[in-house]
Amino acid sequence: MTVSVKDVAARAGVSAGTVSNALNHPERVAPETVERVRAAIADLGYVRNDAARQLRAGRSRSIGLIVLDMRNPFYADVARGADARAEEAGLSVLLSDSARDSGRERRLVDLFAEQRASGVIATPLTAELEHFERLAERGVPVVLVDHEGDSDGLSTVSVDDRKGGRMAVERLLERGCRRIAFVGGPRDLRQVRDRYEGARRAVSDRAGAQLERVDLEDLTVDHGRAAGEALLRRDTADRPDGIFAANDLVAVGLLQALTMTGGVRVPDEMAIVGYDDIDFAASTVVPLTSVRQPAEQLGATAVELLAREPGEHVRFEPQLVPRATA
Structure with a gap:
């Protein structure tokens, strides 16, 4: 049986209006009356109809x-x-x-x-x-x-994702990387576009550096792993020596492919920077360098x-x- 405000009022010996005030404006009701109303609510198991109250409030x-x-x-x-x-x-x-x-x-x-x-x-x-x-x-x-x-x-x-993308690639350039791949997608995502633009600007300021774009359908671990496996199928001389992954999930997939199945030494043969700094970025098989967003x-x-x-x-x-x- 549904317990109503009237039932609470009868149990507490007050009016329905007093019950309403005790719930919504307790400062208007004597403390001992508020306690009686709360005791009645507890005894009867009353749950107020918040949806109706919200409907009235708009x-x-x-x-x-x-x-x-x-x-x-x-x-x-x-x-x-x-x-x-x-x-x-x-x-x-x-x-x-x-x-x-x-x-x-x-x-x-x-x-x-x-x-x-x-x-x-x-x-x-x-x-x-x-x-x-x-x-x-x-x-x-x-x-x-x-x-x-x-x-x-x-x-x-x-x-500022453009700045973040630039920071990521500047880190790779500081390590001596010159054949850098941006791995991410799809291109219609604003975040992907801006991070790539930041990466492009960083490379354009460094003589002898190149930026390759590896497009993905989605920013997931599986797509990152597939991209890593595709890089492993290349001749060693054609592989990038630095990778900027558009997010950490992609970076994790790349790490799995390169270190666990491909035997590539990270960062000595291929350095990687991710983006977001999610909780388990520090716990990957090789702890992941990342650009942190204050999520x-x-x-x-x-x-x-x-x-x-x-x-x-x-x-x-x-x-x-x-x-x-x-």
């Missing part, structure tokens, strides 16, 4: 979070940061995965609008942001993560931006974390 206490790929630990860290900051604000986070599908991304935006989310945080798939802009026009705050946009109605929080801080800052005026843009600096691979 907004829920939930934030929608849409990431590109929940399999990537980077996005798990973003979600962790967002969830911690949301909890401090008395909010919850509903995590969804667009799976890099533009149709699914739009459906998730519509779903969060229907659920009256108090805000939406998203890592957008492309620069086509109309569905996010429409949501903001309806009064729902929107913050784009890992994106640099110019829409006045949308806030953004990002990392948890990105998520926490996105939640903070939801409460501010729209159109604010926050950019963090990447950090090179040197380890054994470069």
Whole structure:
């Protein structure tokens, strides 16, 4: 049987309005009355209908979070940061995965609008942001993560990926690498484009250095391993002596192929730099040099931006974390 506010009121010997005040505005009720109401709630097992309360308020206490790929630990860290900051604000986070599908991304935006989310945080798939802009026009705050946009109605929080790409390749150049491969893709991802552009600029400033592009369909361990196996099939003289992987998952796959199946000495024969500095980058078979993004801080800052005026843009600096691979 469902327990109602009236049942709680009868058990506590107060009115239904007093029960409501004890729950929502306890400062308006005598402390001993609040205790009687809480005791009645405990005795009856009452659970208040928060959905109805949110419907009356016009907004829920939930934030929608849409990431590109929940399999990537980077996005798990973003979600962790967002969830911690949301909890401090008395909010919850509903995590969804667009799976890099533009149709699914739009459906998730519509779903969060229907659920009256108090805000939406998203890592957008492309620069086509109309569905996010429409949501903001309806009064729902929107913050784009890992994106640099110019829409006045949308806030953004990002990392300078061009600078990060340059830092990665400069590390390889400092080690003496001159035949450098950028391994990543697909090309339509903004993060991949910017990291490659940073790598290209670093190589263009160094006489005698070359940059090869190895395109992937996806930024996963499996695709990185396949790229590493393809490099091993080349003649030794045709192989790169330095690799910049577009993310750490790709770098892990490359390491598996090169060191565990190919017998290549990393970094002596081939140095590797990854990107993101996910938790297990330091625990790979050869600890991975990586460019760190402050993933948890990105998520926490996105939640903070939801409460501010729209159109604010926050950019963090990447950090090179040197380890054994470069």
